[in-house]
Amino acid sequence: MPNSFGHIFRISTWGESHGPGVGVVIDGCPPLLSITAEEIQAELDRRRPGQSDITTPRKEADVVEILSGVYEGKTTGTPIGLFVRNTDQRSSAYSEMKQAFRPSHADFTYQSKFGVRDPNGGGRSSARETIARVAAGAFAKKVLALAYGVEIRAFVTGIQRLRAPEIAHFPTLAEVEATAVRCPDLATAEKMIEIIKGVRSEGDSVGGIIQCRIRNAPVGLGEPVFDRLEADLAKAMLSLPATKGFEIGSGFAGTELKGSEHNDRFENRDGRVRTVTNHSGGVQGGISNGEEIRFSVAFKPTATILQPQQTVDLSGQPTELMGKGRHDPCVVPRAVVIVEAMAALVLLDHAMRQAAQNRAFEFPQK
Numbered sequence: 001m002p003n004s005f006g007h008i009f010r011i012s013t014w015g016e017s018h019g020p021g022v023g024v025v026i027d028g029c030p031p032l033l034s035i036t037a038e039e040i041q042a043e044l045d046r047r048r049p050g051q052s053d054i055t056t057p058r059k060e061a062d063v064v065e066i067l068s069g070v071y072e073g074k075t076t077g078t079p080i081g082l083f084v085r086n087t088d089q090r091s092s093a094y095s096e097m098k099q100a101f102r103p104s105h106a107d108f109t110y111q112s113k114f115g116v117r118d119p120n121g122g123g124r125s126s127a128r129e130t131i132a133r134v135a136a137g138a139f140a141k142k143v144l145a146l147a148y149g150v151e152i153r154a155f156v157t158g159i160q161r162l163r164a165p166e167i168a169h170f171p172t173l174a175e176v177e178a179t180a181v182r183c184p185d186l187a188t189a190e191k192m193i194e195i196i197k198g199v200r201s202e203g204d205s206v207g208g209i210i211q212c213r214i215r216n217a218p219v220g221l222g223e224p225v226f227d228r229l230e231a232d233l234a235k236a237m238l239s240l241p242a243t244k245g246f247e248i249g250s251g252f253a254g255t256e257l258k259g260s261e262h263n264d265r266f267e268n269r270d271g272r273v274r275t276v277t278n279h280s281g282g283v284q285g286g287i288s289n290g291e292e293i294r295f296s297v298a299f300k301p302t303a304t305i306l307q308p309q310q311t312v313d314l315s316g317q318p319t320e321l322m323g324k325g326r327h328d329p330c331v332v333p334r335a336v337v338i339v340e341a342m343a344a345l346v347l348l349d350h351a352m353r354q355a356a357q358n359r360a361f362e363f364p365q366k
Helices: 037-045 107-114 120-125 127-148 188-201 228-236 253-255 332-361
Strands: 010-015 021-027 065-067 080-085 153-158 209-213 244-249 266-269 272-275 293-299 309-310 318-322
Touching: 010 127, 021 127, 037 065, 037 127, 037 332, 107 120, 120 127, 127 153, 127 332, 153 188, 188 293, 209 332, 228 244, 228 293, 228 332, 244 253, 253 266, 293 332
Parallel strands: none
Antiparallel strands: 010 021, 021 080, 065 080, 153 209, 209 293, 244 293, 266 272, 309 318
């Protein structure tokens, strides 16, 4: 199903940018998990529009409503329904898009595939759909934290050509949230904000890079061959709007090393097998090895810019289109929590698959 994600812990999202709202159904969540609307809301508040002067000015409170699957503050084991209403739609800003295709948007491909599309805010292709993923991710994050002590932290490491220095420690949430751009290196964060404000004043946009780190992930998550952990993480990240690249561990830089330099040597550290280095990014043979999982995701510049652009209309005739509406000059800062949510969904699904495969039956041993 194209609008569903996961195997045992499975989500299905629905809704459009300018429709009544966006929702998600979570299937497979363990029962008796204590969770409140406030905990879900805390995650959504990190994603919502209008939170700083470098994001879209669209004003949405993004208040979550729990429709089913939670009783007296605990999950019941039945499908969980969550809904966030749209309250600040301005569809008039998209009237010209009904007849013309926006460059680098999904307008042309949706029209070609389905023969129809919702032009208001991009409809289903809008990043507003990610509300559902963040809401579901709140459940996955909590299960992982309680069951394994897993911590997931994403943060911005690059905006356009500017790169932050390597963050040696595992950043705290407070460090990430200290600035609007969500880069833990404060000196770099200030420069990133200047870049975003600069392109915004020109009616233009920029992209960037988010790094995600996961610690305390248990050994053994991931399946051989097709459902390798890094393959599922890559699919999850590249399913996000505006993503154009994924790398794990040493990534492309690893191609510059020799095997003798790149191999992660094992050692016995306090009775536990560990690796001395972590070029593998916490995954070997498609399976987590207990080290910190590290990957990065590249986001392209926001496709809607407030400048005239050449395009074609529905009949293929040349025309000029001027972007309107309220858009982020850079989607990267608001995408941090979305990357965390998708990472949590992948890890929890694999943890539940691992438990189902290895703990469901006990066979007598000779």
